[in-house]
Amino acid sequence: MSNDVNQALESAFAGVADNYSGREVDLYPIYKEMREKSPIIEEDFMSKLGVPNIAVPDPNRKTFTAFKYKDVMTVMKDAESFTSGFIAEGLGSFFDGLILTGMDGEQHKKMRSLLQPIFMPNVVNSWRDTKMDPIVREEFLKPLVAEGKADLMDFALYFPVRLIYSLIGFPDDKPDQIKQYAAWALAILAGPQVDPEKAQQARKAAMEASEALYHAVKKSVVEVRASGSNGNDLISRLIHAEFEGRALDDHEITTFIRSLLPAAGETTTRTFGSLMVLLLERPELLERIRNDRKLVASAIDEAVRYEPVATFKVRQASRDVELSGVKIPKGSMVQCIVSSANRDEEAFDRGSEFDIDRKVRPSFGFGFGPHMCIGQFIAKTELSVALNAILDLFPNLRLDPQQPHPKITGAQLRGPHQLPVVWDN
Numbered sequence: 336m337s338n339d340v341n342q343a344l345e346s347a348f349a350g351v352a353d354n355y356s357g358r359e360v361d362l363y364p365i366y367k368e369m370r371e372k373s374p375i376i377e378e379d380f381m382s383k384l385g386v387p388n389i390a391v392p393d394p395n396r397k398t399f400t401a402f403k404y405k406d407v408m409t410v411m412k413d414a415e416s417f418t419s420g421f422i423a424e425g426l427g428s429f430f431d432g433l434i435l436t437g438m439d440g441e442q443h444k445k446m447r448s449l450l451q452p453i454f455m456p457n458v459v460n461s462w463r464d465t466k467m468d469p470i471v472r473e474e475f476l477k478p479l480v481a482e483g484k485a486d487l488m489d490f491a492l493y494f495p496v497r498l499i500y501s502l503i504g505f506p507d508d509k510p511d512q513i514k515q516y517a518a519w520a521l522a523i524l525a526g527p528q529v530d531p532e533k534a535q536q537a538r539k540a541a542m543e544a545s546e547a548l549y550h551a552v553k554k555s556v557v558e559v560r561a562s563g564s565n566g567n568d569l570i571s572r573l574i575h576a577e578f579e580g581r582a583l584d585d586h587e588i589t590t591f592i593r594s595l596l597p598a599a600g601e602t603t604t605r606t607f608g609s610l611m612v613l614l615l616e617r618p619e620l621l622e623r624i625r626n627d628r629k630l631v632a633s634a635i636d637e638a639v640r641y642e643p644v645a646t647f648k649v650r651q652a653s654r655d656v657e658l659s660g661v662k663i664p665k666g667s668m669v670q671c672i673v674s675s676a677n678r679d680e681e682a683f684d685r686g687s688e689f690d691i692d693r694k695v696r697p698s699f700g701f702g703f704g705p706h707m708c709i710g711q712f713i714a715k716t717e718l719s720v721a722l723n724a725i726l727d728l729f730p731n732l733r734l735d736p737q738q739p740h741p742k743i744t745g746a747q748l749r750g751p752h753q754l755p756v757v758w759d760n
């Protein structure tokens with residue numbers, strides 16, 4: 336394995352972690368107070384915490400912040416009054432082309448209808464046993480078994496990018512290429528920086544990574560199309576996808592695939608980390624899940640509610656609107672605090688407790704409404720494969736008592752940075 340590629344990947348991950356961490360304060364008690372006393376404020380709450388506003392290039396736009404479940408639900412559901420097009424001005428500038436998350440109205444609806452069938456459980460399940468499970472076990476976990484200890488974040492950093500890389504249809508026998516693609520994806524995510532000194536350099540690196548990734552992906556798309564595109568991979572399926580007689584050209588497929596690497600990598604890395612911390616802190620629960628694997632799915636759903644990796648979502652009012660009596664003028668930004676809404680006691684009984692047996696109710700960890708994560712079945716299946724394999728292969732898994740207790744941190748893109756564990760071997 337080339338050291339340069341390894342270093343590029345690790346420094347790219349550190350860049351993203353720094354960029355999105357924000358000020359280190361325990362936000363949950365603050366959110367609880369906001370829900371009770373000032374559920375909607377006219378303020379850019381996240382900027383105050385030092386989190387870069389990836390979506391809004393113009394800091395002078397009026398901004399409101401909403402903390403309660405019912406208000407976040409109203410905003411996320413009503414994509415006509417609360418639009419996403421502005422995202423194309425910020426993060427979107429790194430992705431000229433098909434950036435689903437920054438599309439609105441008919442354009443989004445048509446594109447989403449074309450793409451959705453590829454991401455449904457019937458397709459995702461066909462990848463579980465053929466690709467996801469063998470890669471996780473054979474490439475990552477079995478070689479670790481004899482060690483008896485590991486930092487699970489080392490595994491978490493690589494496996495989601497490795498899996499999406501394989502699902503896309505890139506060659507499975509090129510480890511340096513896999514890491515290179517991961518490093519590019521992370522450099523794109525580290526693009527928007529708060530610190531003006533870092534901003535220019537990071538933006539340049541993001542642009543370069545985005546371009547390099549584009550050329551690499553485009554080459555594969557052209558090759559797959561030329562060879563008849565008969566595979567069960569994402570590129571082949573995207574070539575065949577159609578809605579109302581419209582299909583995607585090579586440029587659109589390339590830009591969409593390119594956006595998937597950052598969308599699918601780091602989100603799953605951090606969600607896996609938080610899920611494992613929450614379970615390892617509760618050894619009896621982990622044992623219960625080890626003995627009853629039907630509980631894996633509810634543990635994942637509850638982790639996504641309790642510690643959502645994407646802690647807030649922003650929309651822009653397309654007209655004058657009222658939200659729980661607060662007037663929001665056309666053009667204003669609305670920041671929805673997902674981490675707060677997901678623990679709102681009005682929606683979730685004992686919302687501040689981690690309880691995998693709680694009554695099922697939608698949370699916003701994968702978003703909600705028309706833009707809800709298209710990759711959620713892929714993400715949940717990957718997490719389920721990883722947790723099941725760990726429970727099968729690492730007996731008596733527990734936190735390493737010799738190492739500091741892992742901590743879930745970050746005001747945006749939350750997760751642990753280290754996750755040292757030991758097991759019997």
Ligand code: HEM
Nearest residue numbers: 435436598599602603606700701702706708709710713714
């Ligand atoms: C645990 C892992 C993941 C989390 C927590 C997550 C979270 C989210 C969230 C919150 C949104 C909504 C964005 C918005 O409302 O503006 C979203 C959208 C999206 N996600 Fe994920 N995601 C994850 C994994 C994935 C994976 C594995 C893929 C691809 C295979 C993916 C692809 C996308 C795409 C393309 C969108 C845009 C959908 C649209 O705008 O219509 N995500 N994700």
